[in-house]
Amino acid sequence: MAGFFLAFTGYRLSNSQVFSPAKIKWITKVNPRGQRSKIMLPDSTIVYLGAGSRLRFPESFARELREISLSGEAFFEVKKNPNKPFIVHAGEIQTRVLGTSFKIEAFTGSPFSVQVSTGKVRVSRKTPGRVKALAVLLPGDRLCVSDAEVTKSKISTEDVLGWKDAKLNFNNYSLEDITGILGRWYDLRVTFKHKAKSSQRLSLILDANRSADKVFDLLASAAHFRYSIKNKEIFIY
Template identity: 45%
Template sequence: MAQETDKILIRKFIAGNCTSQEQERMKIFMEQPGSQELFNQVMDEDWRAFKKEAPATDEYILSFQKRLNKRLDENCAKPSPVISRINFYKYAAVWTVLILGVATYGVWHTKKVAVGPETISMLSSHNPNGQRSTITLSDSSVVTLGAGSSISYPERFTGNTREISLQGEAFFEITKNPEKPFIVQTGDVQTKVLGTSFKIEAFKGQEIAVAVATGKVQVNRKIAGSGKSESLAVLLPGDAIGFNPVTGLATNSNIPAIELTGWKKGKLTFTGTSLSEMLKVLERWYNVKIELRNKQIGRYRMNIQLDGTRPLTQSLEILKATTKAGYIIKDKTVIIQ
Protein backbone atom coordinates (compact mmCIF):
# COMPACT_ATOMS: atom_id res chain seq x y z
CA MET A 1 0.00 0.00 0.00
CA ALA A 2 1.17 3.51 -0.72
CA GLN A 3 1.88 5.63 2.33
CA GLU A 4 -1.08 8.00 1.86
CA THR A 5 -3.41 5.03 1.41
CA ASP A 6 -1.99 3.53 4.60
CA LYS A 7 -2.72 6.76 6.50
CA ILE A 8 -6.34 6.76 5.38
CA LEU A 9 -6.70 3.16 6.48
CA ILE A 10 -5.10 3.89 9.86
CA ARG A 11 -7.58 6.68 10.50
CA LYS A 12 -10.49 4.43 9.53
CA PHE A 13 -9.17 1.68 11.81
CA ILE A 14 -8.88 3.98 14.84
CA ALA A 15 -12.35 5.39 14.17
CA GLY A 16 -13.76 1.85 13.95
CA ASN A 17 -14.93 2.27 10.36
CA CYS A 18 -12.91 -0.48 8.62
CA THR A 19 -14.68 -3.09 6.51
CA SER A 20 -13.85 -6.77 7.13
CA GLN A 21 -11.48 -6.72 4.14
CA GLU A 22 -9.74 -3.59 5.42
CA GLN A 23 -9.34 -5.14 8.86
CA GLU A 24 -7.57 -8.09 7.24
CA ARG A 25 -5.26 -5.64 5.48
CA MET A 26 -4.59 -3.95 8.83
CA LYS A 27 -3.58 -7.28 10.37
CA ILE A 28 -0.91 -7.65 7.72
CA PHE A 29 0.12 -4.00 7.84
CA MET A 30 0.64 -3.94 11.63
CA GLU A 31 3.12 -6.81 11.35
CA GLN A 32 5.25 -4.85 8.89
CA PRO A 33 8.39 -2.87 9.86
CA GLY A 34 7.69 0.84 10.02
CA SER A 35 4.00 0.52 11.03
CA GLN A 36 4.76 2.06 14.44
CA GLU A 37 6.38 5.09 12.81
CA LEU A 38 3.47 5.61 10.41
CA PHE A 39 0.94 5.44 13.27
CA ASN A 40 2.94 8.11 15.12
CA GLN A 41 3.16 10.22 11.97
CA VAL A 42 -0.64 10.14 11.57
CA MET A 43 -1.10 11.18 15.20
CA ASP A 44 1.41 14.00 14.86
CA GLU A 45 -0.35 15.38 11.79
CA ASP A 46 -3.76 15.28 13.44
CA TRP A 47 -2.42 16.67 16.71
CA ARG A 48 -0.89 19.70 15.02
CA ALA A 49 -4.22 20.38 13.35
CA PHE A 50 -6.14 20.21 16.63
CA LYS A 51 -3.70 21.09 19.41
CA LYS A 52 -5.66 24.26 20.19
CA GLU A 53 -8.87 22.37 20.96
CA ALA A 54 -9.98 21.61 24.56
CA PRO A 55 -8.42 18.57 26.27
CA ALA A 56 -10.43 15.39 26.58
CA THR A 57 -11.91 14.32 29.88
CA ASP A 58 -10.52 11.33 31.75
CA GLU A 59 -13.75 9.42 31.11
CA TYR A 60 -13.44 9.79 27.34
CA ILE A 61 -9.74 8.93 27.40
CA LEU A 62 -10.35 5.75 29.39
CA SER A 63 -13.24 4.77 27.11
CA PHE A 64 -11.12 5.22 23.99
CA GLN A 65 -8.16 3.36 25.45
CA LYS A 66 -10.32 0.33 26.20
CA ARG A 67 -11.89 0.38 22.73
CA LEU A 68 -8.58 0.74 20.95
CA ASN A 69 -6.91 -2.01 22.99
CA LYS A 70 -9.85 -4.29 22.19
CA ARG A 71 -9.53 -3.58 18.46
CA LEU A 72 -5.80 -4.24 18.54
CA ASP A 73 -6.35 -7.54 20.37
CA GLU A 74 -9.08 -8.58 17.91
CA ASN A 75 -6.98 -7.75 14.84
CA CYS A 76 -3.55 -8.98 15.86
CA ALA A 77 -2.66 -12.57 16.68
CA LYS A 78 0.29 -11.25 18.68
CA PRO A 79 -0.71 -7.83 19.95
CA SER A 80 2.07 -5.29 19.77
CA PRO A 81 2.24 -1.73 21.08
CA VAL A 82 1.45 -0.16 17.70
CA ILE A 83 0.45 3.08 19.43
CA SER A 84 2.90 4.10 22.11
CA ARG A 85 1.25 4.32 25.55
CA ILE A 86 3.60 7.19 26.36
CA ASN A 87 2.01 9.24 23.57
CA PHE A 88 -1.54 8.21 24.40
CA TYR A 89 -2.54 11.17 26.60
CA LYS A 90 -0.79 13.62 24.33
CA TYR A 91 -3.25 12.76 21.58
CA ALA A 92 -6.30 12.34 23.82
CA ALA A 93 -8.11 15.38 22.39
CA VAL A 94 -7.79 14.01 18.86
CA TRP A 95 -9.04 10.54 19.77
CA THR A 96 -11.97 11.92 21.74
CA VAL A 97 -13.36 13.24 18.47
CA LEU A 98 -12.94 9.78 16.96
CA ILE A 99 -14.76 8.17 19.89
CA LEU A 100 -17.77 10.28 19.06
CA GLY A 101 -17.89 8.60 15.65
CA VAL A 102 -16.35 11.33 13.49
CA ALA A 103 -14.02 9.78 10.93
CA THR A 104 -12.11 12.92 9.93
CA TYR A 105 -11.38 16.23 11.57
CA GLY A 106 -12.71 18.07 8.57
CA VAL A 107 -16.21 16.67 9.13
CA TRP A 108 -16.08 17.49 12.84
CA HIS A 109 -14.96 21.06 12.22
CA THR A 110 -17.66 21.61 9.61
CA LYS A 111 -20.36 20.44 12.00
CA LYS A 112 -19.02 22.67 14.71
CA VAL A 113 -19.19 25.74 12.48
CA ALA A 114 -22.67 24.85 11.26
CA VAL A 115 -24.26 24.59 14.70
CA GLY A 116 -22.50 27.61 16.21
CA PRO A 117 -21.22 27.40 19.80
CA GLU A 118 -20.22 23.89 20.76
CA THR A 119 -22.34 21.87 23.15
CA ILE A 120 -20.69 21.08 26.48
CA SER A 121 -21.57 17.66 27.83
CA MET A 122 -22.75 17.35 31.41
CA LEU A 123 -21.14 14.63 33.49
CA SER A 124 -22.32 13.13 36.75
CA SER A 125 -20.84 11.00 39.47
CA HIS A 126 -22.79 9.03 42.07
CA ASN A 127 -21.53 7.11 45.09
CA PRO A 128 -23.72 4.43 46.65
CA ASN A 129 -23.63 4.00 50.41
CA GLY A 130 -20.29 2.64 51.56
CA GLN A 131 -18.30 4.28 48.77
CA ARG A 132 -16.41 7.56 48.43
CA SER A 133 -14.53 9.01 45.47
CA THR A 134 -12.26 11.86 44.40
CA ILE A 135 -13.12 13.83 41.26
CA THR A 136 -10.84 16.33 39.53
CA LEU A 137 -12.74 18.94 37.55
CA SER A 138 -11.53 20.56 34.33
CA ASP A 139 -10.17 23.60 36.22
CA SER A 140 -8.11 21.28 38.49
CA SER A 141 -10.49 21.78 41.43
CA VAL A 142 -10.81 18.59 43.50
CA VAL A 143 -14.05 17.21 44.94
CA THR A 144 -14.04 14.50 47.61
CA LEU A 145 -17.53 13.05 47.21
CA GLY A 146 -19.07 11.29 50.18
CA ALA A 147 -21.08 8.08 50.42
CA GLY A 148 -24.66 8.22 49.15
CA SER A 149 -23.88 11.44 47.30
CA SER A 150 -23.83 12.68 43.70
CA ILE A 151 -22.64 15.69 41.70
CA SER A 152 -23.36 16.97 38.22
CA TYR A 153 -20.78 19.10 36.39
CA PRO A 154 -19.76 20.14 32.84
CA GLU A 155 -16.90 18.37 31.10
CA ARG A 156 -15.25 21.78 31.02
CA PHE A 157 -16.25 25.20 32.32
CA THR A 158 -17.27 27.97 29.93
CA GLY A 159 -18.70 31.44 30.42
CA ASN A 160 -18.16 33.65 33.45
CA THR A 161 -18.83 31.08 36.20
CA ARG A 162 -17.97 27.52 37.16
CA GLU A 163 -21.20 25.84 38.25
CA ILE A 164 -21.95 22.35 39.53
CA SER A 165 -24.80 20.80 41.53
CA LEU A 166 -24.56 18.54 44.59
CA GLN A 167 -26.87 16.21 46.43
CA GLY A 168 -25.32 14.68 49.52
CA GLU A 169 -22.00 15.71 51.01
CA ALA A 170 -18.63 16.65 49.59
CA PHE A 171 -15.42 18.47 50.46
CA PHE A 172 -14.27 20.99 47.83
CA GLU A 173 -10.77 22.28 47.13
CA ILE A 174 -11.30 24.99 44.54
CA THR A 175 -8.66 26.34 42.19
CA LYS A 176 -8.56 30.12 42.54
CA ASN A 177 -9.86 32.10 39.58
CA PRO A 178 -11.16 35.62 40.40
CA GLU A 179 -12.55 35.92 36.87
CA LYS A 180 -14.77 32.84 37.24
CA PRO A 181 -16.48 32.31 40.61
CA PHE A 182 -17.14 28.69 41.54
CA ILE A 183 -20.80 28.01 42.41
CA VAL A 184 -22.32 24.93 44.03
CA GLN A 185 -26.09 24.57 43.66
CA THR A 186 -27.84 22.57 46.41
CA GLY A 187 -31.59 22.97 46.13
CA ASP A 188 -32.49 26.57 47.03
CA VAL A 189 -29.03 27.27 48.45
CA GLN A 190 -26.14 28.57 46.38
CA THR A 191 -22.54 28.52 47.64
CA LYS A 192 -20.22 30.90 45.79
CA VAL A 193 -16.40 31.05 46.09
CA LEU A 194 -13.36 32.27 44.19
CA GLY A 195 -10.80 29.82 45.51
CA THR A 196 -11.02 28.01 48.83
CA SER A 197 -11.81 24.73 50.59
CA PHE A 198 -15.11 23.95 52.24
CA LYS A 199 -17.60 21.18 52.97
CA ILE A 200 -21.29 20.99 52.09
CA GLU A 201 -23.95 18.61 53.37
CA ALA A 202 -27.19 18.63 51.40
CA PHE A 203 -29.04 15.35 51.76
CA LYS A 204 -32.65 15.25 50.62
CA GLY A 205 -35.06 16.11 53.40
CA GLN A 206 -32.31 17.34 55.73
CA GLU A 207 -30.80 20.67 56.70
CA ILE A 208 -28.23 22.07 54.28
CA ALA A 209 -24.91 22.81 55.98
CA VAL A 210 -21.89 24.73 54.67
CA ALA A 211 -18.61 24.94 56.59
CA VAL A 212 -15.37 26.63 55.53
CA ALA A 213 -11.83 25.33 56.02
CA THR A 214 -9.90 28.01 54.11
CA GLY A 215 -10.74 31.20 52.22
CA LYS A 216 -14.10 32.95 52.08
CA VAL A 217 -17.49 31.62 51.00
CA GLN A 218 -20.75 33.41 50.24
CA VAL A 219 -23.97 31.48 50.87
CA ASN A 220 -27.21 32.63 49.22
CA ARG A 221 -30.76 31.33 49.09
CA LYS A 222 -33.30 31.61 46.29
CA ILE A 223 -36.40 33.68 46.99
CA ALA A 224 -39.36 31.58 45.93
CA GLY A 225 -41.28 32.91 42.93
CA SER A 226 -39.05 35.94 42.40
CA GLY A 227 -36.09 34.55 40.49
CA LYS A 228 -33.87 36.48 42.90
CA SER A 229 -31.66 35.46 45.80
CA GLU A 230 -30.62 36.86 49.14
CA SER A 231 -27.44 36.46 51.16
CA LEU A 232 -27.54 34.12 54.13
CA ALA A 233 -23.94 34.58 55.23
CA VAL A 234 -20.35 35.26 54.27
CA LEU A 235 -18.22 32.56 55.91
CA LEU A 236 -14.56 32.63 56.92
CA PRO A 237 -12.39 29.69 58.06
CA GLY A 238 -14.06 27.91 60.95
CA ASP A 239 -17.48 29.40 60.19
CA ALA A 240 -20.49 27.25 59.38
CA ILE A 241 -24.15 27.77 58.58
CA GLY A 242 -27.13 25.46 58.58
CA PHE A 243 -30.24 26.19 56.53
CA ASN A 244 -33.60 24.49 56.98
CA PRO A 245 -35.33 24.46 53.55
CA VAL A 246 -38.72 23.83 55.16
CA THR A 247 -38.75 26.63 57.75
CA GLY A 248 -36.37 28.94 55.88
CA LEU A 249 -34.39 29.46 59.08
CA ALA A 250 -30.59 29.68 59.15
CA THR A 251 -28.29 29.04 62.12
CA ASN A 252 -24.62 29.98 62.46
CA SER A 253 -22.00 27.93 64.24
CA ASN A 254 -18.28 27.21 64.33
CA ILE A 255 -16.43 24.11 63.22
CA PRO A 256 -12.64 23.74 63.53
CA ALA A 257 -11.07 23.54 60.10
CA ILE A 258 -9.21 20.38 61.15
CA GLU A 259 -12.55 18.58 61.44
CA LEU A 260 -13.38 19.41 57.82
CA THR A 261 -10.04 18.34 56.42
CA GLY A 262 -10.19 15.29 58.69
CA TRP A 263 -13.47 14.21 57.06
CA LYS A 264 -11.66 14.13 53.74
CA LYS A 265 -9.24 11.62 55.29
CA GLY A 266 -12.00 9.50 56.78
CA LYS A 267 -12.26 11.02 60.27
CA LEU A 268 -15.86 11.32 61.46
CA THR A 269 -16.25 14.00 64.13
CA PHE A 270 -19.52 14.39 66.04
CA THR A 271 -20.04 17.36 68.33
CA GLY A 272 -23.32 17.53 70.21
CA THR A 273 -24.86 15.15 67.66
CA SER A 274 -27.69 12.86 68.75
CA LEU A 275 -26.88 9.16 68.62
CA SER A 276 -29.75 8.54 66.18
CA GLU A 277 -28.33 11.15 63.75
CA MET A 278 -24.84 9.74 64.15
CA LEU A 279 -26.08 6.26 63.25
CA LYS A 280 -27.51 7.63 59.98
CA VAL A 281 -24.00 8.76 59.07
CA LEU A 282 -22.59 5.31 59.86
CA GLU A 283 -25.30 3.69 57.72
CA ARG A 284 -24.19 5.71 54.70
CA TRP A 285 -20.52 5.35 55.47
CA TYR A 286 -20.53 1.54 55.85
CA ASN A 287 -23.55 0.68 53.69
CA VAL A 288 -25.43 -1.10 56.46
CA LYS A 289 -28.84 -0.80 58.09
CA ILE A 290 -28.75 0.10 61.80
CA GLU A 291 -31.77 -0.58 63.98
CA LEU A 292 -31.88 1.23 67.31
CA ARG A 293 -34.08 -0.86 69.59
CA ASN A 294 -33.68 1.42 72.60
CA LYS A 295 -35.17 4.69 71.32
CA GLN A 296 -34.29 6.53 74.54
CA ILE A 297 -30.55 6.34 73.98
CA GLY A 298 -31.09 7.74 70.49
CA ARG A 299 -31.37 11.15 72.15
CA TYR A 300 -27.90 10.92 73.70
CA ARG A 301 -25.66 13.77 72.55
CA MET A 302 -22.35 12.47 71.27
CA ASN A 303 -18.98 14.22 71.35
CA ILE A 304 -16.72 11.75 69.69
CA GLN A 305 -14.42 11.14 66.71
CA LEU A 306 -14.49 7.83 64.84
CA ASP A 307 -12.06 6.54 62.24
CA GLY A 308 -14.12 5.77 59.15
CA THR A 309 -11.21 3.97 57.52
CA ARG A 310 -11.37 1.25 60.17
CA PRO A 311 -13.88 -1.64 60.25
CA LEU A 312 -17.40 -0.88 61.47
CA THR A 313 -16.94 -3.17 64.47
CA GLN A 314 -14.30 -0.82 65.87
CA SER A 315 -16.75 2.10 65.83
CA LEU A 316 -19.46 -0.11 67.35
CA GLU A 317 -17.15 -1.14 70.20
CA ILE A 318 -16.45 2.53 70.94
CA LEU A 319 -20.18 3.26 71.00
CA LYS A 320 -20.74 0.26 73.24
CA ALA A 321 -18.20 1.57 75.74
CA THR A 322 -19.68 5.07 75.57
CA THR A 323 -23.41 4.31 75.72
CA LYS A 324 -23.33 0.89 77.45
CA ALA A 325 -25.56 -0.39 74.60
CA GLY A 326 -24.79 -3.77 73.10
CA TYR A 327 -25.06 -4.69 69.44
CA ILE A 328 -25.69 -7.67 67.18
CA ILE A 329 -24.68 -7.93 63.51
CA LYS A 330 -26.87 -10.00 61.17
CA ASP A 331 -25.67 -9.91 57.57
CA LYS A 332 -25.77 -6.18 56.71
CA THR A 333 -28.01 -5.19 59.59
CA VAL A 334 -26.76 -3.93 62.95
CA ILE A 335 -29.13 -4.11 65.89
CA ILE A 336 -28.31 -1.86 68.84
CA GLN A 337 -30.13 -2.65 72.05
Protein backbone atom coordinates (compact mmCIF):
# COMPACT_ATOMS: atom_id res chain seq x y z
CA MET A 1 0.00 0.00 0.00
CA ALA A 2 2.83 2.38 0.91
CA GLY A 3 4.54 1.55 -2.39
CA PHE A 4 1.34 2.36 -4.28
CA PHE A 5 1.05 5.72 -2.49
CA LEU A 6 4.61 6.67 -3.33
CA ALA A 7 4.19 5.69 -6.97
CA PHE A 8 0.92 7.64 -7.24
CA THR A 9 2.51 10.70 -5.66
CA GLY A 10 5.40 10.54 -8.11
CA TYR A 11 2.91 10.29 -10.99
CA ARG A 12 1.09 13.40 -9.80
CA LEU A 13 4.32 15.37 -9.50
CA SER A 14 5.50 14.44 -12.98
CA ASN A 15 2.10 15.35 -14.42
CA SER A 16 2.14 18.76 -12.73
CA GLN A 17 5.58 19.40 -14.17
CA VAL A 18 4.46 18.47 -17.67
CA PHE A 19 1.36 20.69 -17.66
CA SER A 20 2.63 23.68 -15.66
CA PRO A 21 3.00 26.75 -17.90
CA ALA A 22 6.58 27.55 -18.84
CA LYS A 23 7.93 30.96 -17.95
CA ILE A 24 8.23 33.14 -21.06
CA LYS A 25 11.71 34.41 -21.84
CA TRP A 26 11.76 37.83 -23.51
CA ILE A 27 14.45 39.06 -25.88
CA THR A 28 15.24 42.75 -26.41
CA LYS A 29 17.14 44.04 -29.43
CA VAL A 30 18.34 47.65 -29.33
CA ASN A 31 19.86 49.67 -32.16
CA PRO A 32 21.69 52.86 -31.17
CA ARG A 33 21.61 55.87 -33.50
CA GLY A 34 23.57 55.11 -36.65
CA GLN A 35 22.92 51.34 -36.57
CA ARG A 36 20.31 49.16 -38.27
CA SER A 37 19.70 45.40 -38.08
CA LYS A 38 17.74 42.54 -39.60
CA ILE A 39 16.07 40.22 -37.08
CA MET A 40 14.29 36.90 -37.58
CA LEU A 41 11.54 36.19 -35.05
CA PRO A 42 10.63 32.68 -33.76
CA ASP A 43 7.90 32.28 -36.43
CA SER A 44 10.29 33.28 -39.27
CA THR A 45 8.85 36.81 -39.49
CA ILE A 46 11.61 39.20 -40.58
CA VAL A 47 12.03 42.61 -38.95
CA TYR A 48 14.23 45.38 -40.34
CA LEU A 49 14.85 47.43 -37.20
CA GLY A 50 15.79 51.07 -37.73
CA ALA A 51 18.40 53.22 -36.03
CA GLY A 52 17.59 54.43 -32.54
CA SER A 53 14.94 51.71 -32.16
CA ARG A 54 14.08 48.90 -29.75
CA LEU A 55 12.26 45.59 -30.35
CA ARG A 56 11.04 43.21 -27.64
CA PHE A 57 9.72 39.72 -28.43
CA PRO A 58 9.38 36.31 -26.72
CA GLU A 59 11.80 33.46 -27.30
CA SER A 60 8.77 31.47 -28.50
CA PHE A 61 5.28 32.75 -29.28
CA ALA A 62 2.15 31.77 -27.36
CA ARG A 63 -0.31 29.30 -28.86
CA GLU A 64 -3.00 31.85 -29.80
CA LEU A 65 -1.13 35.10 -30.58
CA ARG A 66 2.21 36.47 -31.75
CA GLU A 67 2.80 39.65 -29.73
CA ILE A 68 5.83 41.96 -29.75
CA SER A 69 6.53 45.57 -28.74
CA LEU A 70 8.33 48.32 -30.67
CA SER A 71 9.80 51.69 -29.81
CA GLY A 72 11.20 53.46 -32.84
CA GLU A 73 10.76 52.30 -36.43
CA ALA A 74 10.82 48.99 -38.25
CA PHE A 75 9.68 47.26 -41.42
CA PHE A 76 7.93 43.89 -40.93
CA GLU A 77 7.61 40.93 -43.31
CA VAL A 78 5.15 38.85 -41.29
CA LYS A 79 5.00 35.09 -41.81
CA LYS A 80 1.40 34.29 -42.72
CA ASN A 81 -0.57 32.29 -40.13
CA PRO A 82 -4.38 32.81 -40.25
CA ASN A 83 -4.79 30.97 -36.94
CA LYS A 84 -2.27 33.11 -35.05
CA PRO A 85 -2.57 36.89 -35.43
CA PHE A 86 0.58 39.02 -35.22
CA ILE A 87 0.30 42.10 -33.00
CA VAL A 88 2.77 44.97 -32.65
CA HIS A 89 2.36 47.05 -29.50
CA ALA A 90 3.71 50.61 -29.64
CA GLY A 91 2.62 52.62 -26.63
CA GLU A 92 -1.18 52.77 -26.64
CA ILE A 93 -1.41 51.80 -30.33
CA GLN A 94 -1.57 48.19 -31.49
CA THR A 95 -1.26 46.95 -35.06
CA ARG A 96 -2.77 43.54 -35.86
CA VAL A 97 -2.09 41.42 -38.98
CA LEU A 98 -2.16 37.81 -40.13
CA GLY A 99 0.54 37.94 -42.78
CA THR A 100 1.69 41.07 -44.58
CA SER A 101 4.48 43.64 -44.93
CA PHE A 102 4.31 47.09 -43.42
CA LYS A 103 6.35 49.80 -41.70
CA ILE A 104 5.75 51.38 -38.30
CA GLU A 105 7.17 54.61 -36.87
CA ALA A 106 6.66 54.87 -33.11
CA PHE A 107 9.24 57.19 -31.60
CA THR A 108 8.49 58.59 -28.15
CA GLY A 109 7.21 62.15 -28.41
CA SER A 110 6.45 61.88 -32.15
CA PRO A 111 3.28 60.92 -34.06
CA PHE A 112 2.68 57.20 -34.64
CA SER A 113 2.38 56.06 -38.24
CA VAL A 114 1.93 52.79 -40.09
CA GLN A 115 2.39 52.31 -43.85
CA VAL A 116 1.22 49.15 -45.63
CA SER A 117 2.95 47.61 -48.63
CA THR A 118 1.11 44.25 -48.84
CA GLY A 119 -1.85 42.58 -47.14
CA LYS A 120 -4.25 44.06 -44.59
CA VAL A 121 -3.53 45.77 -41.27
CA ARG A 122 -5.91 46.67 -38.44
CA VAL A 123 -4.87 49.54 -36.14
CA SER A 124 -6.43 50.15 -32.71
CA ARG A 125 -5.90 52.37 -29.69
CA LYS A 126 -5.81 50.83 -26.20
CA THR A 127 -7.68 52.81 -23.55
CA PRO A 128 -8.52 51.78 -19.97
CA GLY A 129 -10.98 48.91 -20.19
CA ARG A 130 -11.36 48.84 -23.97
CA VAL A 131 -9.68 48.72 -27.37
CA LYS A 132 -10.94 51.26 -29.92
CA ALA A 133 -10.61 50.43 -33.63
CA LEU A 134 -9.01 53.24 -35.65
CA ALA A 135 -8.74 51.89 -39.19
CA VAL A 136 -8.27 48.91 -41.47
CA LEU A 137 -5.46 49.57 -43.94
CA LEU A 138 -4.73 48.09 -47.36
CA PRO A 139 -1.63 48.34 -49.57
CA GLY A 140 -0.75 51.97 -50.23
CA ASP A 141 -2.50 53.24 -47.08
CA ARG A 142 -0.81 55.32 -44.39
CA LEU A 143 -2.31 56.08 -41.00
CA CYS A 144 -0.92 58.79 -38.72
CA VAL A 145 -1.99 59.14 -35.07
CA SER A 146 -1.07 62.30 -33.20
CA ASP A 147 -2.79 62.68 -29.82
CA ALA A 148 -6.52 62.73 -30.66
CA GLU A 149 -5.99 63.35 -34.39
CA VAL A 150 -6.10 60.41 -36.78
CA THR A 151 -5.39 60.95 -40.48
CA LYS A 152 -5.33 58.49 -43.37
CA SER A 153 -3.56 59.10 -46.68
CA LYS A 154 -2.15 57.34 -49.71
CA ILE A 155 1.52 56.50 -50.24
CA SER A 156 3.61 54.56 -52.76
CA THR A 157 4.10 50.91 -51.82
CA GLU A 158 7.52 51.08 -53.52
CA ASP A 159 8.55 53.82 -51.09
CA VAL A 160 7.52 51.64 -48.13
CA LEU A 161 9.46 48.65 -49.47
CA GLY A 162 12.43 50.86 -50.30
CA TRP A 163 12.94 51.89 -46.67
CA LYS A 164 14.24 48.46 -45.67
CA ASP A 165 16.92 48.85 -48.36
CA ALA A 166 17.83 52.35 -47.05
CA LYS A 167 16.05 54.21 -49.88
CA LEU A 168 14.59 57.26 -48.12
CA ASN A 169 11.80 59.01 -50.02
CA PHE A 170 11.01 62.53 -48.83
CA ASN A 171 7.87 64.04 -50.34
CA ASN A 172 7.49 67.72 -49.42
CA TYR A 173 9.47 67.36 -46.16
CA SER A 174 11.03 70.31 -44.37
CA LEU A 175 14.82 70.42 -44.37
CA GLU A 176 14.69 70.19 -40.58
CA ASP A 177 12.71 66.92 -40.75
CA ILE A 178 14.99 65.48 -43.45
CA THR A 179 18.19 66.26 -41.55
CA GLY A 180 16.60 64.96 -38.33
CA ILE A 181 15.98 61.58 -39.96
CA LEU A 182 19.46 61.51 -41.50
CA GLY A 183 20.92 62.43 -38.12
CA ARG A 184 19.37 59.30 -36.63
CA TRP A 185 20.55 57.09 -39.50
CA TYR A 186 24.15 58.34 -39.27
CA ASP A 187 24.30 59.26 -35.57
CA LEU A 188 24.89 62.93 -36.30
CA ARG A 189 23.66 66.11 -34.60
CA VAL A 190 22.46 68.82 -36.98
CA THR A 191 22.71 72.55 -36.25
CA PHE A 192 21.25 75.24 -38.51
CA LYS A 193 23.22 78.48 -38.45
CA HIS A 194 20.20 80.22 -39.99
CA LYS A 195 16.90 78.86 -38.61
CA ALA A 196 14.89 80.11 -41.58
CA LYS A 197 16.74 77.58 -43.75
CA SER A 198 15.35 74.67 -41.72
CA SER A 199 11.79 75.33 -42.92
CA GLN A 200 12.65 74.94 -46.63
CA ARG A 201 10.62 72.07 -48.13
CA LEU A 202 11.98 69.45 -50.52
CA SER A 203 11.00 66.31 -52.41
CA LEU A 204 13.83 63.88 -53.17
CA ILE A 205 15.09 60.32 -52.69
CA LEU A 206 18.32 59.64 -50.81
CA ASP A 207 20.29 56.38 -50.61
CA ALA A 208 21.34 55.96 -46.97
CA ASN A 209 23.64 53.09 -47.92
CA ARG A 210 26.08 55.80 -49.01
CA SER A 211 28.39 57.64 -46.65
CA ALA A 212 27.07 60.62 -44.71
CA ASP A 213 29.19 63.17 -46.58
CA LYS A 214 27.98 61.91 -49.98
CA VAL A 215 24.34 62.03 -48.87
CA PHE A 216 24.74 65.52 -47.45
CA ASP A 217 26.54 66.60 -50.64
CA LEU A 218 23.41 65.63 -52.61
CA LEU A 219 21.11 67.28 -50.09
CA ALA A 220 23.20 70.47 -50.06
CA SER A 221 23.09 70.61 -53.85
CA ALA A 222 19.31 70.22 -53.90
CA ALA A 223 18.63 72.69 -51.07
CA HIS A 224 21.45 75.14 -51.92
CA PHE A 225 23.33 75.25 -48.64
CA ARG A 226 26.86 74.79 -47.36
CA TYR A 227 27.78 72.51 -44.49
CA SER A 228 30.68 71.29 -42.37
CA ILE A 229 31.08 68.17 -40.20
CA LYS A 230 32.98 68.15 -36.93
CA ASN A 231 32.88 65.53 -34.16
CA LYS A 232 29.61 63.98 -35.33
CA GLU A 233 27.94 67.38 -35.63
CA ILE A 234 26.84 68.92 -38.91
CA PHE A 235 26.60 72.69 -39.24
CA ILE A 236 24.34 73.93 -42.04
CA TYR A 237 24.93 77.48 -43.33
